[in-house]
Amino acid sequence: MNTTPDPQLPHDAELSALYRKLAVEEPATDIDDAILAASRRAVGSGPRAMRWFKSSWTAPLATAATLMVALSVALLVRDHAPSRQEQAVTLSEPPPAPAADAPAPAAAPAPASEGATPPLAEPPKAAMPNEAAVAEKPPQALQKAEKKSAPPVFSVEDAPAAASKAKDVAPAPVKPAPVMSAPAMSAPAMPAADAPPVMAAPEPVPMRDAKRDRLQEKTVAESVAPPTAASRSGAGSGADAAVPTAKPASPITSERNSTRRLLGATSTESAVDEASPEQWANRIRKLINHGEHKAAREELDKLRKRYPDWSLPPDLAEFSKEAP
């Protein structure tokens, strides 16, 4: 402000001095306080408003981000849910009955990571009901099963044949195979002509967690060959009746037929040599059931020579006592 008055303005120095001497009023202190407080509130409201604004948009942002993450997780879970439901449905099917006359580990395909030895000794009795089950399966389910679990099926039922073709097949299932690549498993073990469709069927299994893959393999294997009580009671004859009804186009069925023929007619030395007495005995039983008593006796003789200390099961002992 100007300390000296504008020379253009009319001025009376004496009057101005008197005015300045007498006019000394000032606002009351409470008025000052009120105005200053109001000014601070007004200024404070700005930053407060800014803080509120920041907090008001950061909080929703954080909430939105959290919701997005949660939604993503939920969608992922939902994407995986159908497969789990499929597994649950499949697993809810009749569980594989314990093979009374077969070693328990052989009844279900052991995970490759666990099985040190391939399930070469699948008893024929366990295999033949499986055939019946496969024949009774709807084509879609069968194809699905083939796609998903050809290796386990093959390894369970056709392993002896595979062993007869190539002994070096055995290590294949031992591969660290949570992924259990079906081609890798089954390629060397295919029984020649019938096999290629099975080879082509499996799609590459995407690399996922081992647990889930093992579960899928188990599930599909069970869905392909759930040995029912009826089929088990039907033993060989029931299975035989079912085999012709199997669609010729089914690679698994044809493959099994060939394998069964191989097993029933001529077991190669290599396959027999590697069989345990119990497995050998099962094959002999199968020959007996097929009416090939001569071959059964020959196998029985070989079994006795190979395992002289092994005591024959009562049925085979009785069969050996019968006149040829």
Next chain:
Amino acid sequence: MSENQTDEELMLAYRDGDAGAFDVLYRRHRARLYRFLSHETGSPAAGEELYQEVWMTLIRSRERYVVSAKFSTYLYQIAHSRLVDWFRSHGKVRLEALDEDAPEPPAEACWQPDRQLDQRQEADRLRHCLSQLPPQQREAFLLKEEGEFSLDDIAQLVGVNAETIKSRIRYAISKLRNCLGGLLA
């Protein structure tokens, strides 16, 4: 906040959120503005009321403040607007006759030279004489004395030409001298 900053810088700082700037600004203008309003209304109570309104208006409109003139002009423009409203609301007519035609204060209302008055009484006398001025003359005189504005500033603030302001001030001085009488040498 520096005391050396201009009013405009302080107001800009306050606009941007510096409460301390307002404190400095307020201290600079509080007494003068209060006296201006108090003398203009002729009532300390009314002056206080308007005084608070002016400052609150300034606080509320701080975000729109731009330096287009001196801050004091800006502040007293607010005060002038409040005064116009106040006079209107109280049924007082500020647009009086031309300054030259304004009647002289009655003789009995003027200073009696034989009375010895203390300073308080002198201040009351000054207030009385100011209240006898026509509002527009009083406003021009107070803007000169309290606001220490230049001629152009007052003309801009009041919204009239400079010659009218000069005339109003001239008449105000004359009437005050006549009223105060013996208080002046």
